[in-house]
Amino acid sequence: xxxxxxxxxxxxxxxxxxxxxxxxxxxxxxxxxxxxxxxxxxxxxxxxxxxxxxxxxxxxxxxxxxxxxxxxxxxxxxxxxxxxxxxxxxxxxxxxxxxxxxxxxxxxxxxxxxxx
Amino acid sequence: xxxxxxxxxxxxxxxxxxxxxxxxxxxxxxxxxxxxxxxxxxxxxxxxxxxxxxxxxxxxxxxxxxxxxxxxxxxxxxxxxxxxxxxxxxxxxxxxxxxxxxxxxxxxxxxxxx
Numbered sequence: 001x002x003x004x005x006x007x008x009x010x011x012x013x014x015x016x017x018x019x020x021x022x023x024x025x026x027x028x029x030x031x032x033x034x035x036x037x038x039x040x041x042x043x044x045x046x047x048x049x050x051x052x053x054x055x056x057x058x059x060x061x062x063x064x065x066x067x068x069x070x071x072x073x074x075x076x077x078x079x080x081x082x083x084x085x086x087x088x089x090x091x092x093x094x095x096x097x098x099x100x101x102x103x104x105x106x107x108x109x110x111x112x113x114x115x116x
Numbered sequence: 117x118x119x120x121x122x123x124x125x126x127x128x129x130x131x132x133x134x135x136x137x138x139x140x141x142x143x144x145x146x147x148x149x150x151x152x153x154x155x156x157x158x159x160x161x162x163x164x165x166x167x168x169x170x171x172x173x174x175x176x177x178x179x180x181x182x183x184x185x186x187x188x189x190x191x192x193x194x195x196x197x198x199x200x201x202x203x204x205x206x207x208x209x210x211x212x213x214x215x216x217x218x219x220x221x222x223x224x225x226x227x228x229x230x
Contacts, residue, residue: 033217043207045160045221052217091159095219102148104211104219106159 002027004094004107012113013082020067021077021110023092031097034075035104036066039089048090051075079112087114119143120212122222129200130230137195137225139210145190146212151183154207154224163208166193200229 003026013019025034036048051059051066059066067076079086092107119142129135139149147168152160164185165173172185182204184196193212197204209224 035219037221043209043224043226045209045211045224047218047220050217095216102213102216103162103165104150105162108159 002029002032002094002096002103002105004092004105006092006107006110008110009108010111010113012115013079013086015084015114015116016081018078018080019082019112021079021090021092021112023075023077023107025073025075025092025094027094027096029096033095034066034068035093035095036064036075036077037091037093038086039091039109041088045091049077082114084114084116087112120210120220120222122210122225124225125223126226126228128228128230131201132199135197135200135227137197137208137210137227139193139195139212139222141191141212141220144212144214146193146214147190149187149193149210149212150219151185151193151195152209152211154209156207160209163195168193197227200227202229205229 005024032053034051038046049059049061049064049066051068058068063080065078089109089111091109093104095104121140123138149166151163153163154160162175163178166185166187168187174180187193205228211221
């Protein structure tokens with residue numbers, strides 16, 4: 001079974017500072033993908049970044065980077081130079097191999113509030 | 117970029133009526149779509165996997181007769197909440213695969229059952 005854990009229910013961050021959102025996962029599948037999504041108050045799910053289990057390098061997308069530590073089964077999201085518009089819920093998710101039905105399993109989420 | 121369209125964005129209905137929610141992939145074909153439910157301040161919970169041309173696969177605890185899913189074409193999946201009751205009030209959101217790495221979400225539907 002797959003499990004995603006986000007231990008930080010909420011956090012404040014000062015504008016222009018960096019913030020790290022924690023995510024740990026558990027799976028017995030050797031092939032999997034890790035995702036981060038942003039959900040603003042409007043409810044839409046915005047894709048931020050993807051990391052494959054076999055990727056050698058940490059994924060980066062603009063101000064977003066993923067600190068992938070495979071041995072620790074962690075996939076923390078780092079947002080650099082926080083902006084007011086970054087205030088939202090952030091979800092870590094995992095997708096195992098096709099044998100697991102391509103399902104995306106979500107963590108409980110972390111609410112981020114950026115302070116001016 | 118790839119877009120998934122979901123309609124309606126919100127719906128209010130009387131208890132006992134049925135509500136249909138549509139999920140469309142606008143510029144790509146999706147053989148598989150997923151339906152999620154989200155309660156306030158909670159995470160997304162997968163309800164079912166919608167497969168084009170075949171029956172949906174429901175997650176444990178999800179009533180298939182209550183939540184009817186139809187995936188009649190490669191670009192459209194529908195979720196019908198039958199005989200809705202207040203406890204069915206929730207945020208429903210769909211997603212579709214572009215490929216393994218790209219999974220896009222609709223904008224969601226807020227359902228309120230009176």
